[in-house]
Amino acid sequence: MVKVSPFAPKEPPRLPAIDGVRFATCAAGIRYPGRTDLLFVLFEPGTTAAGVFTRSKTASAPVEWCRARLQHGMARVLVVNSGNANAFTGKRGREAVKLTAEAAAQAAGCHEADVYLASTGVIGEPLDPAKFTGLLGGLAETADPEGIGDAARAIMTTDTYPKLATRQTEIEGVPVTINGIAKGAGMIAPDMATMLAFLFTDAAIEPGPLREILTPAADATFNAITIDGDTSTSDTLLLFATGTAASRGAPRIGLAHDPRLVKFRGALTEVLLDLAHQVVKDGEGATKFVTVKVTGAETPEAARRIAFSIANSPLVKTAIAGEDPNWGRVVMAVGKAGEAADRDRLSISFGDILVAKEGEVAPSYREELGANYMKRPEVAITVDVGVGEASVMVWTCDLTAEYIAINADYRS
């Protein structure tokens, strides 16, 4: 069936437990019998939450639910199911969300408003919450602080390896931990390339600043990756902060720009970037990990559009799959982005190899240099568009026949 990504780690990393976060998983038979498809996460009272979601205009019912909950930003439970995305399910979808939240609140002994939900899987089919609402009480009882490895596996669909990342950092000298899990864009049966990521920390940060630090960190990481340019109805990134480090003397942070958060923000970005790169490396059919850097653009938005024009170009991505140093396609992708670029000042490098400068092939460039470079599993394309000071980095993978095989398979 699906080949394991060549970037899969030999063993998943072991993450330290975080005080105040407990995990439980089970096979609820939501779509396939015997497949772990339900994750239940319990948080200590006082846990704060922040989130970033798909910008899709056809967002799923659970995405709408979480957006509404984050206005107060407190959390006690997270319930994630795979097998059914509960998207494009109309009124029944909203009812399923409500019933799940009620059952989860009862299981955890909390308010519905403290329940967060995410669903991934087939869209357009009603999700029957009766399949799993009766299981939540039992999951609450068995939830385990050491369960994050199982949690990472429970949210996998056709991901070829579980995605985990962790960083230790400190806030005013008190050690705090950030753990994260993610599932990526590799789904045959469930039909949608949904990205889900959940992060957990014992830092004590109020909901407002938690949101303010999460958004720019997500923009530089999860919002800077692309597999195929398609955006799911269900993409969800949630960060939960239990505040349990306060018992060890960590201050409770009320302002995003508090200088005591500088290291924490760096570590948070690292965890997000680690997970985002893992998602790209497990992209459907991926054999190459590609960094696209654009410099010299007029504005950050222009840099971003040019970078994504390159990273999403089927002609660029198939060339990389073929290990072809086809810089003409990079020129094409810059041109079609529609952003200011000075054709006659454009320069392109593959890794450290200068390929083109001042709008022409570089005198020092020889095809075999590029061809040799392209054999690497990780390649970098840098383009200077010669009109300004703005720059950006985004990440993608190549486009292979395996991607087509996966996605042209009839839904089973």
Add this chain to the structure above:
Amino acid sequence: MVKVSPFAPKEPPRLPAIDGVRFATCAAGIRYPGRTDLLFVLFEPGTTAAGVFTRSKTASAPVEWCRARLQHGMARVLVVNSGNANAFTGKRGREAVKLTAEAAAQAAGCHEADVYLASTGVIGEPLDPAKFTGLLGGLAETADPEGIGDAARAIMTTDTYPKLATRQTEIEGVPVTINGIAKGAGMIAPDMATMLAFLFTDAAIEPGPLREILTPAADATFNAITIDGDTSTSDTLLLFATGTAASRGAPRIGLAHDPRLVKFRGALTEVLLDLAHQVVKDGEGATKFVTVKVTGAETPEAARRIAFSIANSPLVKTAIAGEDPNWGRVVMAVGKAGEAADRDRLSISFGDILVAKEGEVAPSYREELGANYMKRPEVAITVDVGVGEASVMVWTCDLTAEYIAINADYRS
């Protein structure tokens, strides 16, 4: 090597000659020996011209040349070469264009300003005009009014069949003809999916109105197709009007909104649409011809962006390749377009089969209806986004493993 498109006609259509247009072709050895790679078209004095070009910010030297010539809009010669796009070639590219135009003007006995140029092929390599400038005089002498079939073949690169279309119409009762040829997006060796189209008519229309009628006709046809969302540096559409029908009593038209042009405008759009559909049907690896219709959008631009979001979505296109009626991916593509759409009023049809309405799967829909429909070679997806009155149609093909194979091949 490359399979012939399943949509290729058994025989190319035979087009009537148009007074005042003569064609000559030859193998100049620009990139490959023995391959016809040069087209020379001679026009009667008084021929007017209009054009539509790539919006790429890295447009090729010949595109820049033609844009400048169209300010006066008179034409005597068109020279087209394949094998080298003369794009991203800096100052040398502009010099090559100048030398070619000088030689063509000399061969035709006209001004350089009346020479139009197009190049398709590998980009970033200097084009040496000395390879063919010496041949233009001989081509001018042998140019033949019956040569349009050869012309259509001369501009092919990896197109799997020549693309020709013709319509007869009339202007104030006088019969006039519109002939067209095109090359599409199917190029292995030359590296770029360049679209070239050239139209010829004996109608007598001033440059201003010629431009004014060409632009909207191109928007509804060539600008409404996509193979892979990538845009070449060289896309060129030129329309030449010899005015020779005036000798048979046709009026010389000076205003685009002249009511005597109504039928002509319709016929022009038909020729363009015919050629544009042929280009899609010969898309790299295409096995399905797909019509995407969006209705109920807020504005025509919004309708267009939603339609292209569907038509360019790798997940939608691979589903079609797999004959999978995967309407969930259509919902996803609507959502990611970022335009206003009412999720709970969205409806989707495959052909005449209502798949989803009011934001949910339609009660009448059964999977086998959709699956059966998807087996057709030509499929139509209609989406009503439920927020306004604007609608649009665009056309695309499916995304197959053959596309990957063609584009991941190393340049030869």
